[in-house]
Amino acid sequence: MAFYSGQIDGPQLVADIQAWARELGFSQIGVAGVDLSSAEAGLLAWLSNGFHGEMAYMQTHGLKRARPAELVPGTVSVITARMDYLPRTAEEGWQSVEFERLRRPQEAVVSLYARGRDYHKVLRSRLQKLSERIAEKVGPFGHRAFTDSAPVLEAELAARSGQGWRGKHTLVLSREAGSMFFLGEIYVDLALPPSPPVTEHCGTCSACIDVCPTQAILAPQRLDARRCISYLTIEHAGPIPEELRALMGNRIYGCDDCQLICPWNKYARRSALPDFDEREGLTGAHLAELFGWTEDEFLRLTEGSPIRRIGHERWLRNIAVAIGNALREADDPSLRAALQARTQHPSALVREHVAWALAQHA
Known part of the structure; x- marks a missing residue:
């Protein structure tokens, strides 16, 4: 410098x-x-x-x-x-809209x-x-x-x-x-006057701690990333711990629950930029559709997206868990067929999660 x-x-x-x-x-x-x-x-x-x-x-x-x-x-x-x-297109009550997505097991949530x-x-x-x-x-x-x-x-x-x-x-x-x-x-390397910090305004609210699906927030400001769905679906490379899979629901990339429940996010502001507009095909998609993407399709459809960094193998791993969780809720032949098509996948990681997902169907 x-x-x-x-x-x-x-x-x-x-x-x-x-x-x-x-x-x-x-x-x-x-x-x-x-x-x-x-x-x-x-x-x-x-x-x-x-x-x-x-x-x-x-x-x-x-x-x-x-x-x-x-x-x-x-x-x-x-x-x-x-x-x-x-x-920019987020509608009024967007937090409720997002929680509703989590109640539709066959819908992939990014x-x-x-x-x-x-x-x-x-x-x-x-x-x-x-x-x-x-x-x-x-x-x-x-x-x-x-x-x-x-x-x-x-x-x-x-x-x-x-x-x-x-x-x-x-x-x-x-x-x-x-x-x-x-x-x-x-x-x-410029000496600039520091901005004054602001006071805390969480008070006695513990909504984010209580809502976390995997209880990754152990105490105020104490997060165990190893239990966090965002970590598990993005940063974690290996098998997702079995005891956490059922808790992940239909979240295939990241998790917003602690933000969705936060009262302060009623003041969240829409972006001024078109860059963060939702890509067609990533919102409201059926799990079977996304699980069917070939690696070439994955790379093409996630070009310029942060999702691309996890690669096709982890993408399939994550969706297999979500499909297993959906099958536990209700039978869906299209989801079972999607899993069956991947039982011989070259990746042992994918095969293991596919087998687990198939076993969730009663």
């Missing part, structure tokens, strides 16, 4: 950055300092308990997550960015954030454009942009920079926007 040595009007520059960010589709900009030492003990405890599961990179990077100036030498401030992702374009691509390009606008104002400066792509304590930085507070589900919550948003950061 090249060090910036000029003089800047910090408050004015932050105001300018906020205005440029709005033009780029961001919803809020904050600034945090780089001293996150008070978060280190919690991070180490989470890792020592093994709550990160197979996400070995969490352990590998260790405390570097809590030390921005070690990750990117020369960093003095962190610009945090929020981008709302609720699809997490809301993953129904549109890959957020990594959207945020990264716009954070880079924002960095270029800053350079036009102050001249060359040291910076690196991140979007869930490096050892960064995103939620901690967001909370410290006034984006919201850490909810009991560990996600960042805003009184104005709920939690349906992405976060991104720009590490900079």
Whole structure:
């Protein structure tokens, strides 16, 4: 990182950055300092308990997550960015609409954030454009942009920079926007005035803890990722633990339950960008239809989507579990036929989950 040595009007520059960010589709900009030492003990405890599961990179990077100036030498401030992702077409009462999907066992449910374009691509390009606008104002400066792509304590930085507070589900919550948003950061060598943090407003509510299908939220702000459906369907590579399969219902990629139940998400904002509009075919699809995709179809139909990163094998694994859960609810010849067609699949992982799913049919 090249060090910036000029003089800047910090408050004015932050105001300018906020205005440029709005033009780029961001919803809020904050600034945090780089001293996150008070978060280190919690991070180490989470890792020592093994709550990160197979996400070995969490352990590998260790405390570097809590030390921005070690990750990117020369960093003095962190610009945090929020981008709302609720699809523009989301109707009133969208939370109830999503809960209804979970009550239709044969319908495949994909997490809301993953129904549109890959957020990594959207945020990264716009954070880079924002960095270029800053350079036009102050001249060359040291910076690196991140979007869930490096050892960064995103939620901690967001909370410290006034984006919201850490909810009991560990996600960042805003009184104005709920939690349906992405976060991104720009590490900079500019001394910018930090944004004031906001107070917590969860109170005695425990709805997110109570609703979690697998009870992955062990206590307020204490999540065991190994039980989280989002982790199991996206990050976890091997067989899904049998004791958790029946609890997954028809969720084939991610899980929104802790956000759907949160009272603050009645204030969730629709995205200003078309990027997060729902792709045709991913919302309301029958499990048998998606399970029938060949690998070529999977790659073509998920191009530019975050779903593509799990690959066809895990896609089939996830849907096989959902089909098994649907068959336990009611017989459906089309679902049984879809499973039968995969009993000789080359992947042992797929075959094992198909066999389990078939055994769920009484």
